[in-house]
Amino acid sequence: MLLAAAAAAASAGLHGADVRRGPVPGLARQYATVTAEVELTSDPRLTRPRVSGDHMAPDSVLIDAEVRRVERVGDAGAVETRAPVLILVNTAGQAHGHGADARPSPWLGLLPSTRLRVTARLAPPLTDGDRIAAVLRVRGRAAPEVIGGPSGPQRLAGRLRAGLRAATDGLPGDARALLPGLVVGDTSRVTPDLDEAFKETDLAHTLAVSGSNLTVLLALLIGPPGLAQHVERRGLAPRLGLSLRATALLCGVLTLGFVVVCRPDPSVLRAAACGSVALLALATGRRRSLIPALATAVLLLVLYDPWLARSYGFLLSVLATGALLTLAPRWSAALRRRRVPARLAEALAAAAAAQALCTPVVAVLSARVSLVAVPCNLLAEVAVAPATVLGFAALVTAPLAMPVAKAFAWCASWPTGWIADVARTGAALPGGGVDWPGSWTGALLLGLVTVVVVLVGRRLLGHPWLCALCGVLLLLVLVQPPPLTRVITGWPPPGWRFAMCDVGQGDATVLAAGPGTGVVVDAGPDPKPVDRCLRALGITRIPLVVLTHFHADHVTGLPGVLRGRSVGVIETTGYEEPADQAEFVRREAAGQGIPLTHAAAGEERRIGGLSWQVLWPPPRPSADPDGPNDASVTLLVRSGGLRLLLLGDLEPPAQQQLLRSPALARLVGVDVLKVAHHGSAHQDPDLIRVVAPRLALISCGAGNMYGHPAPSTVAALQAEGARVLRTDRDGSLAVTGAGAGLRVARD
Structure with a gap:
């Protein structure tokens, strides 16, 4: 514990120093106009359109970056530095790709690790204790001035991602938007109403790069749970004649490729780590020993990036993974004892366990509790695996044979469209959610309510007629017939x-x-x-x-x-x-x-x-x-x-x-x-x-x-x-x- 605390203090101090050192924070407090050389550390992303009064607020492009060299306009001499910033590009009057014939802003085509020279006004972050030193506000409609291209891995990842988008161009609207999000977390085509539907049904995790994506691919190689180390092991690996060590090596290469294609930022690393933990559970069947493994993965990730300790997404990912390792097996066994089919029991237990632990945190974020989250996740889960596998097949084949990639994408559009329909249908139910206090007090209250529901539910499972009555009442609450x-x-x-x-x-x-x-x-x-x-x-x-x-x-x-x-x-x-x-x-x-x-x-x-x-x-x-x-x-x-x-x-x-x-x-x-x-x-x-x-x-x-x-x-x-x-x-x-x-x- 002392060693971990010391390491955490050192890591947090070093990361905090990046935010405070150098000339950028001081220039931001003066709202100075500067010429800066920056290196991009994330993909560009558009702000969601929103109504401000009687007009739409102008769209902006947001990019995470690091300032490597900065010079105040009018001063002589540039200063070398290393300060994390958020670039905000006002795209008012520019096309941004929402319409069918619109051309995207040139800022949206940039790749991480690209170096730019920009003239912009610095501003301090909106909140103290942020992970950025300043906001770089870029105005004007000129294309970005590129002074250094992206790295080789990022060019490869960009080519693959662009190929996947091209392969999905001819798909129906929802599938065209969702498939890149399911595969590599590219949500640039997701419309605001579809995004809102996924949030209301607690399906937003399917649009982010998550450990489940990696788990699906690796489970395809390894096969059913607990058989990876047995002669009877299944999956593609033994069919290809691969030994256990060769299979492990191939899984490692696939994990590395996953990180490269989906960008090696903390969220992807978190997904790879948590996905690997879930994979270990599938491969060995030794769930009890995986809690220390999960704890180790969390500790290493937080030491790598201390800002994850303040990330709700990281907290939800850890809670969901922990639920799958602890509560889900017990609940699944309890359901099987009550004659619920094994596959249905596992799916229902996994969805319910993850929801039970994650819902209090979601309530803090949205001040709302979804009543359709578990059934929507169950219905969507059957389509996630085929959509992911077919989507990755389209991703890999697109640079080599676009017609084949389009065929894979067309096949993937069916399960992807199903997921979108589940989200839209669940969000459209008038009683699909209830308002809840959006505070940690509200989260604690919701946790207590969840415990009561679980305890009552255990007793109800022995009374089928009461279960049926509760199901009918819940259906009436959700549908709310006029x-x-x-x-x-x-x-x-x-x-x-x-x-x-x-x-x-x-x-x-x-x-x-x-x-x-x-x-x-x-x-x-x-x-x-x-x-x-x-x-x-x-x-x-x-x-x-x-x-x-x-x-x-x-x-x-x-x-x-x-x-x-x-x-x-x-x-x-x-x-x-x-x-x-x-x-x-x-x-x-x-x-x-x-x-x-x-x-x-x-x-x-x-x-x-x-x-x-x-x-x-x-x-x-x-x-x-x-x-x-x-x-x-x-x-x-x-x-x-x-x-x-x-x-x-x-x-x-x-x-x-x-x-x-x-x-x-x-x-x-x-x-x-x-x-x-x-x-x-x-x-x-x-x-x-x-x-x-x-x-x-x-x-x-x-x-x-x-x-x-x-x-x-x-x-x-x-x-x-x-x-x-x-x-x-x-x-x-x-x-x-x-x-x-x-x-x-x-x-």
Whole structure:
């Protein structure tokens, strides 16, 4: 223990010195502009797109690197150093490869060990105690200046990885994105919604380089557990006539190749070490002696890279491996004693044990507990091995024979597509997860709950009927059929006509158009909340989606609207700005084969008892609008005896023009007003007086940076006799009845 503590202190001190020594930390505190020579230590990666207000935050390329030489701009003389940094490249205005025809940024093609010369501004890291000395912020659209190419192993790894991507180019979307991630951890093609689905079902470990990848390949050589040292050993090695020593040597070479191809950074080394431990368990059947082996691997890895001691990924990997070595064999034996088939018992025990130990840590990270993690992992596990083996076959053959690699990739697309379907289906279940306190106190509480569940579960295994009843109850919780949910929660209220979904700082509303049918107006900033809202409302068919304008807080949630539903037409404003969001909508519509149309004033439509008229924008505006807000599609809706006015995000100039239009007479005294622009202060008082709604609904996010809704707007609406409700305080809202029977329910 003393020796380990001394070694850990020495290693941590040396690594900490890299962060503090040299001129880089001081220059970062001054936000100095420097010219630096850097060596890349990781693959470039894109930040995930996110909504900031009404627009998409610009994408950035992130690369880990080491500064080897730095010179302040304007000063004479460069200083040799060795400081870890994070390079942040602002790619606004550059293509980044998300679209089918987009060309990737030149920064994304760089390989680790490449040396660059960059001129950038230094900034300190966001948090103290970070593993980097500074952030290098690179601006400008010029290609990187390369002063030294990558090393031979990295060029080989890059060629193999590029070959795998080329081999998967013709595959369906999910398989094309997932296969490189399953094989070598390349997640550059994984879409945000697919990534979110994997996180919600606790399948994200399949997208990272993990020990299971290596274990699958080595188990292919060694064969079934416990037979590696016997005459009856199986696997490919004895079929090829290889001795036990030759097999061990071949496994070592394969492990080395795995590390090279998947990049020799700490996460890959961790995967190789933990995978080797799991392999040792498979090969020898001596699970009890493997706990010291796992402890040794952890100790050596932490001494190699002390920052792993602060890595949640490392902690989860160690916990999962430990669960497979300790709990899983006991649980598997207990299941077999209760007549569960051996293969099913092993798979169920492995998934449940890993989940039991890892879930408290996952809850700290996501403040959520997945209820579908175990079944999703069980269903996905049957496809991981064939996908991995076929994917590695495509990886190896791609540089030699691309048609053969494409054939392997096509075969791998079937199990890979299955894994994606499992993740998407599990994530789509309305009761797939529950919120949980995202703290270590919450983790401790969850650990206690897990222990109780395990103890109760042991007793339930002896009572099949109780097990079946618990299974049915869990299924009902996961599926949450709308009729049952309505009886228990009262949401949605019977006979609802209009619903405003709580989607945060954005808009998403639904007009009832028959059983399971609704017209959706706007989609909010995030696919997940609007999808959850539509499922709660029981909407499965959408004859029309109206996107009032192309700001991100109204259209970025469109994939959630389209997910698993029959959609007829998407109607938008004719003012296609911002251009990137308009392109996003076109791409989503084309991917689902849904036609796009433009709305214009005077258009009238009817679906059953629901009818509406487009009041804005005019078909031939005299001048371009001041911005996307003033081009918002504005609807006057009739549902039975209920009249609703949906203003989109119209600003005062367009509101005043609307008052001067022929539609003025129709605006007087509506029942429900969807307040424009999330209740901002930019409202025309004359329009509020003319409309004089009985009920004013405002869609806004809790604690939003704009202060929506403005107190002046709320006061003006109340002065006209309106009852004002807002989603940030009242949650989702549903309107029922009409006239004197007008009611509003809250979720």
